[in-house]
Amino acid sequence: MYINSGYWHQTRLDFKDKKHPLFIGSCGTYRLYTVKRLPTHRPRGRLDYQLLYVASGKAHFYFSGEEKIIPAGNMVLYRPKEEQRYYYYASEQPEIYWVHFTGNNVKNILRKYGITDDTRVIYSGVSMEYKRLYLAMIQELQMKREDYEELLVHYFMQLLISIHRQILTKPRKKSPMLMDEMDRAVDYFREHYNETISIETYAAEHNISVGWFIQNFKQYTQTTPAQYIQSLRITNAKLLLETTNYNVSEISNLVGYENPLYFSRFFKKQCGMSPVQFRKQLLTADEKNKDKP
Structure with a gap:
């Protein structure tokens, strides 16, 4: 847990x-x-x-x-x-x-x-x-x-x-079939976020058009499929930075980025600091909390 x-x-x-x-x-x-x-x-x-x-x-x-x-x-x-x-x-x-x-x-x-x-x-x-x-x-x-x-x-x-x-x-009432389709997509992306995912391939495998899928996914999650996958990668990168000793290159690979430099730049753009700075900030906060009575 x-x-x-x-x-x-x-x-x-x-x-x-x-x-x-x-x-x-x-x-x-x-x-x-x-x-x-x-x-x-x-x-x-x-x-x-x-x-x-x-x-x-x-x-x-x-x-x-x-x-x-x-x-x-x-x-x-x-x-x-x-x-x-x-x-x-x-x-x-x-x-x-x-x-x-x-x-x-x-x-x-x-x-x-x-x-x-x-x-x-x-x-x-x-x-x-x-x-x-x-x-x-x-x-x-x-x-x-x-x-x-x-x-x-x-x-x-x-x-x-x-x-x-x-x-x-007050969004339009969604059919149970549509809601199930979006639920399945969210679950799939959450389980495979660290793999190479093609939105076009996913849509084709589920017999739905790319445009229809992106439009309904965005209405369901308030974000596009690509943005959702990126957010999952950053969220889990934060978790690994906080709870493991893996270096930045290892974490980059674990969350689905082959290029550690691209990962670091994207992480900084999303979080306002590099992965190294993020981990250092957490360690500093932990030390301050330990010193408190």
């Missing part, structure tokens, strides 16, 4: 903030590989809010005792003191992002962005932008640089704006 998370003041305890309109307490992500089942049950809920994003696979949530299977492309909102009960299964390859937040004006902020008081599940669509914002919040909570608390709110507001735009879009 892969876990990456950050907590305000290094505490996992939930809390209610009354001083700020909005305050971010923690943020993280889970990916299940070997752990077969990951359950969470908080009968009395928490003091804060939680917004979970199902980026890949599926997750099982219980509302008023009834199970609801939530597929990728949806978010789940828990409010303070609501019972929280949900399960992840490795066989369904879930990738989950979550953020806990509190404040004295949260209800009105959520309403402003189209999230009503009775909303539990929000159709968000699958988007790498959501992942980018969650990962940015995780990094800020881990590194705790100057003004990070303010920046956390900024990233979270960006997330709410993206959700609101999706709500207002």
Whole structure:
């Protein structure tokens, strides 16, 4: 299981903030590989809010005792003191992002962005932008640089704006067959992102036109197939830089780039720093955290 998370003041305890309109307490992500089942049950809920994003696979949530299977492309909102009960299964390859937040004006902020008081599940669509914002919040909570608390709110507001735009879009009702086709494509790219993938070949093998496929894939994921594959490569490159000792050339090859120089340049364009600088930044943050009491 892969876990990456950050907590305000290094505490996992939930809390209610009354001083700020909005305050971010923690943020993280889970990916299940070997752990077969990951359950969470908080009968009395928490003091804060939680917004979970199902980026890949599926997750099982219980509302008023009834199970609801939530597929990728949806978010789940828990409010303070609501019972929280949900399960992840490795066989369904879930990738989950979550953020806990509190404040004295949260209800009105959520309403402003189209999230009503009775909303539990929000159709968000699958988007790498959501992942980018969650990962940015995780990094800020881990590194705790100057003004990070303010920046956390900024990233979270960006997330709410993206959700609101999706709500207002009200996309045409998709047929189950079309949704299944896009789900299969997302799963295929996620499993083969580090291989040479031809969008034209994929479309031909599935008896669909290239133009139709790109158009519907973009409407489903908010990005093109090529951009989606590139984002998967960069996301997994970050994971390898953080969790392994592989050098940049090895990581370049592992995520699907034959040319390490091209990989480094593209990584810098996407992340604002080279792979070497990214790893160095993480190591510096770890050392600072170790020194804290």
